[in-house]
Amino acid sequence: MPPTSLTVDPDSAEPADPPRPPRRRTRSATIGAPALVLITVMIAAISLGPVTVPWDHVLKAFTDNDIPYASLVRDVRAPRVLVVALVGAALAVVGAVMQAVFRNPLADPGITGVASGAAVGAVAVLVTGTSILGAATLPIGAFTGAAITTLVLLIVARVRRDTSPVTFVLVGVTIGSFCSALTAALVANAPEDSAVRSVMFWINGDLTARTWNDVALCAGPILLGTAVLLSRHRTLDTLLLGEGTATSMGIDVRRQQLVLLLTGAAVTGAAVAVAGVIGFVGLVVPHAVRLLLGSRHALLLPASMFTGAAFLVLADLGARLLFDPVILQTGTVAALIGSPVFGYLVLRNSGSHGGRS
Template identity: 40%
Template sequence: MTAGLLAALAAAVLAALALGSVRIPPREVVAALLPGAEPSPFRTIVLDVRLPRVLLGLAVGAGLGVVGTVLQALVRNRLADPFLLGISSGASTGAVLVLVLGIGATTAVALPAGAFAGSLAAFLLVYGLARNGGGMTGTRLVLAGVTISYVFTALTTLVLVASSRPEHFREALYWSLGGLGSARWDTVWLPAVVVGLALPLLLALARPLDLLLVGEEGAIVLGLDVARFRAAVFVLVSLVTAVLVAASGAVGFIGLMVPHAARLLVGAAHRALLPVAALGGAVALVVADLAARTVAAPQDVPVGVLTALIGGPLFLWLMRRRSVDGTEGAPA
C-alpha cells in the first residue's frame, strides 16, 4: 500500500512540475532537476516557480492529513478536522492581525507565531465550551468548533473593515480561500521542518491514540492519563495547524476526507494509519493544486475553493451515510 502511494506521489509531482500554462516535457523536467544542468527557461520555471509550490503542497497536504487523523482519534469523532474545530479560523485571524498591525510581518516567524496564538486561543475556547455543562463528547466539541469558527471569521472581517489599507483585503482573501501561489523557497522550509518533526513524534504516540479508540474509561484503566495526553497533543496539533495555515491559508476538507480514505486502506491502527494519511494528504493536495492551476488557465484558482467544491458534497454524503447507518457520534 505504501509503495502504491509513493508511486502515485511521484506521478503527481512529475505531473505538477510538467503541466501548467507552459507545458514542459517530462524528460525536460527530469533534466532540470539534475545537478549541474545547463540554464534554460524550462529549468527556471521548474526550479524557481513550480518546485517550491509542489514542495509546499507536499508538506501542507501531509500535515493536514496527519492532523485530521489525530484530531478524529482525540475526540473519537470522524467528522472532526482543523477547519471544523475552529483551529484554522483562529490561525487565520492571528495571521491577519499580524499583517494589519505590522507586528514584525516581514520576519519569517511573525506570521506562524500570530497564527499559532490565534489557533491556540480558538481551541481553548472550543475546549472550554465543549466541557461546559457536562462531559465532553465528540459531537459537542464539533458543534462548539463550528460556532467558534464563525466567531473568528467575524473577527477577521472586523479587523479588515477597521483597517485603512485596501491591500489587507487582498492578503486576507488568501488566508480565507487557501492557496499555494505565494510559495517561495524561503516559505517552504518551516512547514516542511514542522511536519517532518511532528510525524515521527505522533507515530511514537500511536499506542495512546489507539487506546483512545476503546473509550476514555478503557484508556484510563489501561494506564493512560487521558486529560494530560489530550491537552499535550492538542497543543502540538495547534502548532502544526498554525504553521500550515500561515504558509498556505485555510485549505479545508483535506484533513477531513483523507483520514477516512486511509482507514479504508489500512484500518484504524495509528502506526500504519498515520504514514498512509500523510502520503494520501500529500497526493491529494498536489493533485488539487495542479487542477486549480490548469482548470481555468491562465487564471490560478485558489486550491481551497477546489477542495471545498469536492469535499463539501463528500462531507454531506458522509453525514447522510452515518445517519442512515445509525452510527452518528460513533467513535473513530
C-alpha cells in the same frame, strides 16, 4: 473501585485487541504505495502548466542550468508544489489525530474551527504588520490562534461529555463563525487596501507565487510536529478504546490529549501561515484511508500523510489548469471536492450516538 494503574509506557505498549489492517498487508508495501503516488503527482504538477516541461527534464533542471525552463522548474513550480505537499500532509495527519482524540468522525482542523482560529492569528499579524519575531511572527501568530481554539474545543468536550457528530459540528460552526467575525473586523480596519486584497485571497487558501522562503517557513514545524504525531500511534489506538480503558493501561489521558492537540495546533498553524485556510483535507483523506487500511494508526497516519499531500497537489494542479486561463484558488477546489463528502458524513452520522467512528 478505581481502575488499577499499570506502569506502562503508552507509546511502547500495544492496546488491547488493536484494529488489524486487512489482508495482512505489510507496512512497507501499504505505506509505499501512496508515497509512490505522491512522487508521481509532484513530478506531474511540476511538469504541467501553460508551459509543459518534459518529465525527464524536471529532475535534471536541479543540476543542469542548460535544461530548458530550468529556472521555471526550480524557482517557480518546485517550491509551490513542495509547499502544497507539506500542507496537505499536515492537514491530513492532524485530521486523523483529532478524530482519534475526540473519537469523532467529523473532527478536522477546518470543521472544528481550529484553522479559522489560526487564520485570526495570522491575519492579525498581516494586517498590523507586526514583525517583532522576524519571519517567525506569522507562524507563531497562526499557532497561537489555533492553540486557543483547540483548548476551547477540549474544554467543551470535557464539560459536556458529549462528542456526538451533531454537537461537534455545532461547536465547530460556532467557533468558526466567531473567528470569521474577528477576521472580518481585522480586515475592515486594515490600514492599506492592498493588504485587504491579499488577505482575502489568503483566507480562501491561495498558493500563488510560493517561494523557497515559504518552504523554509513551514517545513520545520510541519515535519517536526508530524514526526511527533506519528510516534504516538499506539497512544491513539488506545484512546479509541475509551478514557476508562486507556487510564487502566497507565495512560495519563488528559496529558496525552493536550500534547497531541497542541502539537496538532502547531502543525496547523504552520500550514495556515503559508497556505491560508484550506478545508476538508483533514476530513476526507483519513476517512478514505481508513476504509482501505483500517483504523490502526501505525498505518493510518503515514498513509494519510502521503495521501493528503497527493490529494492537495492534485487539487492545486486542477486549480491551475481546469479553467485555464482562469486560475482558481487551491482551497476552492479542495472545498468543491470535500463539501459533498462532508455533507454525506453529517447525514450518515447524525443518528449515531457517542460520536465514535
